[in-house]
Amino acid sequence: MRFRLFGRSLRRLGGAVVGSLLATLLVASGASAWNASGHMQVALIAYKKMSPATRARAVELLRNHPRFAQDFEEKKPDDVTTPEQEQKWLFAHAATWADIARKQRAFHHELWHYINEPIFLSQGDREFFEATGIPHNVSRKLTSGSDEDDLNVVQAIALARKRLSAASTSQSDRALYLTWLMHLVGDVHQPLHGVAFYSKHRFPKGDKGGNDFLVTGKRSLHSTWDAFLGTSESVSYLETKVADYLKDPKLMRAADAAAGSLSVGDWVDESHELALSFAYDAALVAVAEQVEASGSKAKPSTNLPQRYFVEGKQHARRRAVQAGYRLAALLQKLL
Numbered sequence: 207m208r209f210r211l212f213g214r215s216l217r218r219l220g221g222a223v224v225g226s227l228l229a230t231l232l233v234a235s236g237a238s239a240w241n242a243s244g245h246m247q248v249a250l251i252a253y254k255k256m257s258p259a260t261r262a263r264a265v266e267l268l269r270n271h272p273r274f275a276q277d278f279e280e281k282k283p284d285d286v287t288t289p290e291q292e293q294k295w296l297f298a299h300a301a302t303w304a305d306i307a308r309k310q311r312a313f314h315h316e317l318w319h320y321i322n323e324p325i326f327l328s329q330g331d332r333e334f335f336e337a338t339g340i341p342h343n344v345s346r347k348l349t350s351g352s353d354e355d356d357l358n359v360v361q362a363i364a365l366a367r368k369r370l371s372a373a374s375t376s377q378s379d380r381a382l383y384l385t386w387l388m389h390l391v392g393d394v395h396q397p398l399h400g401v402a403f404y405s406k407h408r409f410p411k412g413d414k415g416g417n418d419f420l421v422t423g424k425r426s427l428h429s430t431w432d433a434f435l436g437t438s439e440s441v442s443y444l445e446t447k448v449a450d451y452l453k454d455p456k457l458m459r460a461a462d463a464a465a466g467s468l469s470v471g472d473w474v475d476e477s478h479e480l481a482l483s484f485a486y487d488a489a490l491v492a493v494a495e496q497v498e499a500s501g502s503k504a505k506p507s508t509n510l511p512q513r514y515f516v517e518g519k520q521h522a523r524r525r526a527v528q529a530g531y532r533l534a535a536l537l538q539k540l541l
Contacts, residue, residue, distance in 0.1 A: 239319055239320070239392065239393040239396040239398075239399045239432060240392055240393070240396055240432055240435055240522075240526075241432050241433055241435065241436070241437050242302040242305065242439055243435060243436045243437050243438055243439055243443075243444065244392065244396075244432070244434075244435030244436070244522075244526065245301040245302045245305075245388075245389060245392045246298040246299065246301055246302060246439060246444050247435055247436075247444055247447055247448055247451075247526055247530075248301060248388075248391070248392040248395075248526050248529045248530045248533065249297055249298040249300065249301035249388055249392075249530070249533070250294070250297075250298050250444055250445070250448045250530070251448055251451065251452070251461075251526065251527055251529075251530025251531065251533075251534070252388075252530045252531070252533035252534040252537065253294060253297050253298065253534075254448065254452065255465075255530065255531055255534035255535075256534045256537060256538060257538065260537055260538050260541050261293070261297065262293075263541045264297060264384065264537060264541055265293045265296050265297055267377065267380055267381050267384055267541070268296055268297070268300050268381050268384065268385070269296075269381070270377040270378050270380070270381040271300075271303075271378070271381040271382060271385065272313075272378050272381070272382060273303070273306075273307075273310070273313070274381075277303060277306050278296060278299060278300075278303075281299065282295065282296075282299075283295070283439075283440075283441065285441060285442075286441060291441065294441075295441060298444065300384065300385045300388055301385070301388040301389050301392060302389070303385040303389065304318075304319070304385060304386055304389035304390070305389070313382070315354070315355065315357070315362065317343070317355070317356060317357060317358060317362075318357055318358070318359060318362035318386070318390065319359060319390070319393050319399060320358065320359050320393065320399040320400070320415055321343075321344060321346075321358040321359050321360055321394075321399070321400060321474060322340065322342040322343075322344060322358075322401065322402035322412050322415070323344055323400055323401050323402070323474060323478045324340055324344070324401070324402060324404050324412075325401050325402070325403050325404065325478075325481065325482055325486065326404050326405070327403070327404065327405040327409070327491070327494055327495065327498060328405070328495075330406070331404060331405045331406050334406045335404055335406075340404070341410070341411050341412075342358075342402065342411075342412065343356055343357075343358050343361075344358065345358070345360075345361065346360045346361070346470075346471050346474075347361070348361045348364040348365055348368070359390055359393055359394050359399060359400075359470075359474075360394070360470050360471065360474060362386065362390055363387060363390050363391065363394070363470050364470070365383075366383040366384075366386045366387040366390065367387065367536070367540060369383040370383050370384060370387065370540045370541075371540060384541075387533075387536070387537075387540075388533060391529050391532060391533045391536065392526075392529050392533075394470060394473050394474060394477065394529075395473060395476075395477060395525040395526070395528060395529040396431060396432070396477065396522075396525065397431065397477040397478075397480040397481040397484075397485045397521075397525070398415040398416040398427065398428050398431050398477075398481060398485060399415060399477065400473075400474045400475075400476075400477030400478045400481060401415065401477065401478050401481040401482075402414070402415055403416070403419070403486060403494070405494065405498045406498075407498055407501060408494065408497050408498050408502070408503065408506075409494075414428070415428050416428035416430075416431065416481075416485065416486075417429075418505050418506075419486075419490050419494070419505060419506050419507070420505050420506070420507035420508075421490070421507070421508065421509070421510050422509060422510070427485065427486075427490065430515075430518070431485065431518065431522065434515075434518050434519045434521075434522035435447075435519075435522050435523070435526055451523060451526065451527050452527075454523075457523060457524060457527045458527070460524050460527060460528060461527040461528060461530070461531040462531070464527075464528035464531050464532055465531040465532060465534070465535050467532070468532060468535055468536060473528075473532070476525075476528075477525075480521060480525075484517070484518070484521060485518075487508075487510055487514055489508045489510060490506055490508060490510075493506040493507065493508055494506040
């Protein structure tokens, strides 16, 4: 099990500043990952990278999805009119379906969307959890005896790949697992879907991937990251965003390098490192220390500087192109 911790002396802010950052206790919001727009962007990047034959096979398979009529055909935008537009939209929309399924008991798997690799507030917290254990499934292995309802994102991706490859899997189930795979590859590249922040008193069960940190009033750290890729699902907006990414030399270098690494464990490690080095800003860690010391159950809260949001969007774009290129490489092998 990988772990990291924040040293108090390295993350200290002035007491007057920290004292102003305590928040009242609020109800946690549910965890998603990237908004629908972000997942669609990842899918469109993959679509552009895949061969025409693989694209065609993917879209044809999606037409076998058990919820195709209700969750695809009925949701098709009016501005999707040509066969080419429809094929592209169906593929992009498929990457959002696992979030649509949250309202469908037969298909929903809450735990599949993330893994709680630990980040500890202090050395003392690390020692406490080493003795007591992390209260979540952080295994990276899928075994024959694994309970599918309890799988984390690494195990769920392994299951989806296995079911897509199996000759015995029905076309309906293959379509179902294709949508899960497309979504989860996006999920695991969102840094707050790879971690949980632990401390003995305030976060004994973790911070729900940043949902228990507030950064702009009532907005959670997690939802802030979900929105970094934008919120519009307009086809023209998505096409413009993706075209901009694919013209950026720096992003393309990151994407090309990423395509050669198809180990999901490596993807989690990248998200874990990004969460540690950037997502959990020093201001958040400092106020978490203050809350922990006080024994309060308040959510650590601060107004992050503008540079955080500028840099955060840059990190999110890099993770999106990495996810898109890796998804394309996977589907080229599986379909």
